Amino acid sequence: MAENILRSEVLDPYAQALMSLGKSNDLTDRFAEDVGNILDTLNGSQDLKDFIANPLAKGDLKREVLSQVFGDAVHPFMRNFIMLLVDRRRVMFLEGICQQYQRLYRKLKQAVLAEVTSTVELNDDQKNAIREKVIAMTNANSVEIETKIDPELIGGVIIKVGSQVIDASLRGQLRRITLRLSSSN
Structure with missing residues (x-):
């Protein structure tokens, strides 16, 4: 509930304003690139995140x-x-x-985000295969792939696109086999 209020009262209006500014100046692509760099920087530095969130730090600083x-x-x-x-x-x-700007940008470009969890880093061919599969599933114009590594999967991948989840991991297959065996007893 608090997340919905935060999104509707703060995140949406500012992201919409940034999108509007981008559209009126033909800068939506550049802003998307900048937003990606900002997020990469923030994700790479917990100290910077903490500093930005610190209410005691002065605005000038x-x-x-x-x-x-x-x-x-x-x-x-x-x-x-x-x-x-x-x-x-x-x-x-x-x-x-x-x-939120990234969500708006993906909607504008008719793109989707595929969150891919695997046991090892994916190579370009694997990413392209996933991209093609997701395009076929969703009819999107393009697919952004966000990868995560989870060694507990044993092997395979889990692909999440919106609310759809494709579990092609060995862990998921073992879980499904276990469920079938336990329900047949």
Whole structure:
């Protein structure tokens, strides 16, 4: 419930505003690239996430740090957007706003996100095979693949697209065999 309120009251309006700015200036693709880089940076630094979320850190200090971190790496409009979030004390939601922008961008581009969990890192051929399978399943124009490693799967992959889950892992197959055996007794 609190997540829905957060999404509707904070994340959606800011992500929509960023999308609107991107559309009116033909920058939706560039903003998507910037948002991806911002999320990569945040996911790579727990210290930065903690700093942004710290209510005791002054706005001027946050502005300075974020300018140094993102500086010329993002479009000037994106940099101004981040500074606006600092000024409005909403920068702690930067990650969620970026994730929401990605959802809006995928919808705009008729793309889907496939979350793939495997035991080892997938090579390009495997990713392309998954991409083609997901396009066939969903009729999407393109597929973004987000990978996670889980050695407990034993082998195979789990693919999640929206609410659909395809469990092609050995762990999942063993679980299904166990269920069949236990129900036949």
